[in-house]
Amino acid sequence: MARTPTFTTAEGRATRDAILDAAIKAFATRGYRGASIDQIAAEVGVSRQGVLHHFPSKTKLLTAVLDRRDEQDIQHHEQMQEAEGITLTNAVRATQDYRAERRGLAQLYTILSAESVDPGHPAHEYFVDRYRRIREMFTEFIGGAQAEGRVTKDLAPETLAVALIALLDGLQLQDQIEHEAFDAEQVLSDLLDFFVRDE
Amino acid sequence: MARTPTFTTAEGRATRDAILDAAIKAFATRGYRGASIDQIAAEVGVSRQGVLHHFPSKTKLLTAVLDRRDEQDIQHHEQMQEAEGITLTNAVRATQDYRAERRGLAQLYTILSAESVDPGHPAHEYFVDRYRRIREMFTEFIGGAQAEGRVTKDLAPETLAVALIALLDGLQLQDQIEHEAFDAEQVLSDLLDFFVRDE
Numbered sequence: 296m297a298r299t300p301t302f303t304t305a306e307g308r309a310t311r312d313a314i315l316d317a318a319i320k321a322f323a324t325r326g327y328r329g330a331s332i333d334q335i336a337a338e339v340g341v342s343r344q345g346v347l348h349h350f351p352s353k354t355k356l357l358t359a360v361l362d363r364r365d366e367q368d369i370q371h372h373e374q375m376q377e378a379e380g381i382t383l384t385n386a387v388r389a390t391q392d393y394r395a396e397r398r399g400l401a402q403l404y405t406i407l408s409a410e411s412v413d414p415g416h417p418a419h420e421y422f423v424d425r426y427r428r429i430r431e432m433f434t435e436f437i438g439g440a441q442a443e444g445r446v447t448k449d450l451a452p453e454t455l456a457v458a459l460i461a462l463l464d465g466l467q468l469q470d471q472i473e474h475e476a477f478d479a480e481q482v483l484s485d486l487l488d489f490f491v492r493d494e
Numbered sequence: 495m496a497r498t499p500t501f502t503t504a505e506g507r508a509t510r511d512a513i514l515d516a517a518i519k520a521f522a523t524r525g526y527r528g529a530s531i532d533q534i535a536a537e538v539g540v541s542r543q544g545v546l547h548h549f550p551s552k553t554k555l556l557t558a559v560l561d562r563r564d565e566q567d568i569q570h571h572e573q574m575q576e577a578e579g580i581t582l583t584n585a586v587r588a589t590q591d592y593r594a595e596r597r598g599l600a601q602l603y604t605i606l607s608a609e610s611v612d613p614g615h616p617a618h619e620y621f622v623d624r625y626r627r628i629r630e631m632f633t634e635f636i637g638g639a640q641a642e643g644r645v646t647k648d649l650a651p652e653t654l655a656v657a658l659i660a661l662l663d664g665l666q667l668q669d670q671i672e673h674e675a676f677d678a679e680q681v682l683s684d685l686l687d688f689f690v691r692d693e
Contacts, residue, residue, distance in 0.1 A: 323612075324612045324614070325527050325612070326525050326527055326528060326608075326609055327528075328524050328525055328527060328528025329525060329526075329527025329528055329609075402611055402612075405608045405611055406608045406609060406611065408608070408667060408671065409525075409604045409605045409607070409608030409609070409667065410525055410528075410605060410608070411671060412601055412604055412605065412667070412670040412671055413522075413523045413524070413601075415523070419671075422671050423671060423672045423675075426668055426671055426672060426675065427672070427675065430675070430676070447688075449688055450684055450685070450688055451684070453676065454680075454681050454684050454685070457665070457668065457676050457678075457681050458661060458665075458681060458685055460664065460668065461660070461661050461662075461663075461664025461665040461667070461668055462657060462660050462661050462664055463660075463664070464660070464663070464664035464667055464668075465659065465660025465661055465662070465663035465664035465665075465667075466656070466657075466660040466664075468607060468608065468611070468660070468663055468664075469625055469656065469659065469660060469663075471611040472607065472610060472611055472618075472621050472622055472625055473622045473625060473626070476622075476625065476626065476629070477629070477652065477656050479656075481653075482653050482656045482657060485649055485650070485653050486649070486653070486657055489646075489648055489649055
């Protein structure tokens with residue numbers, strides 16, 4: 296992200312952060328297309344121009360929201376990589392915990408990824424890239440676990456990677472639609488116990 | 495759906511159908527909140543009032559779209575139930591084929607289910623009910639398959655039901671974001687071969 300004079304005052308930074316928080320909330324509940332700059336401005340208590348001073352368009356605001364989410368993700372992944380002897384089970388559980396802590400961001404991710412199916416959506420390329428990277432990461436991780444005899448070799452690592460990502464996304468959607476309907480943690484835990492021999 | 499005088503002329507029915515088709519397309523690409531009555535009217539070539547004559551509000555239009563989708567689903571399920579000796583593999587594959595044939599409706603379902611995570615969304619209750627019904631249906635089906643020794647009994651039928659629905663939803667999302675990235679049919683086929691003994 297390019298630095299702008301906006302960043303030079305603490306007040307400017309605080310307003311920028313407040314706009315980003317309000318944008319995450321607005322996008323997470325109404326989607327990118329359903330949210331409006333006016334609504335975000337009203338939430339923060341600034342004018343429409345006040346928002347546009349920090350983010351010249353709704354697309355720029357979306358990019359900044361996704362950048363912020365990525366920064367947090369990178370921190371999370373670095374923490375995972377630094378952890379000694381991380382197993383597939385621990386990695387998946389840590390990802391679930393991480394998502395649970397950030398319910399607002401998880402909901403943002405659900406709606407933006409669904410909207411981005413349309414090639415005309417400003418986050419389309421972002422999600423294409425994102426899923427490619429996650430598939431690669433999971434494929435490598437699962438291949439390693441297979442080599443160590445901790446995951447079945449009856450399925451290709453790419454197949455298991457696609458399926459595991461699909462399972463996590465789909466579980467998250469069902470859990471978000473009705474949180475009390477079933478225990479998503481338990482379902483995931485039972486499936487991991489069935490599939491993975493980390494011990 | 496209550497009958498209205500609109501249905502009494504062939505022209506009225508044709509316009510109503512054209513509005514529904516345009517609404518499905520608009521909701522599937524821009525979501526419920528991103529789509530507008532004006533845009534749908536322009537697509538059909540009628541006035542805004544022309545749309546509102548058939549569907550007095552955007553919410554009523556959404557309800558009609560979901561009703562139409564449900565009618566098609568019910569037909570699909572009846573066909574499945576009438577099929578002799580239907581197996582879990584065949585049922586899942588038929589559902590995938592059915593979804594593939596209706597890519598537009600599948601995309602509609604992806605975005606509306608994601609939007610409906612917000613309790614304020616007009617389709618929220620619809621999706622809560624829908625997921626409850628699908629979970630019950632899959633749980634019953636999987637329980638039967640387990641009793642016949644065709645699916646592992648190491649996992650509870652409810653757990654497998656939640657996981658299978660999550661897998662199908664998540665696979666659909668990844669496939670819609672980048673259709674060429676992997677072979678969703680093959681992934682599903684490999685997983686079914688691994689899990690199910692239908693032969």
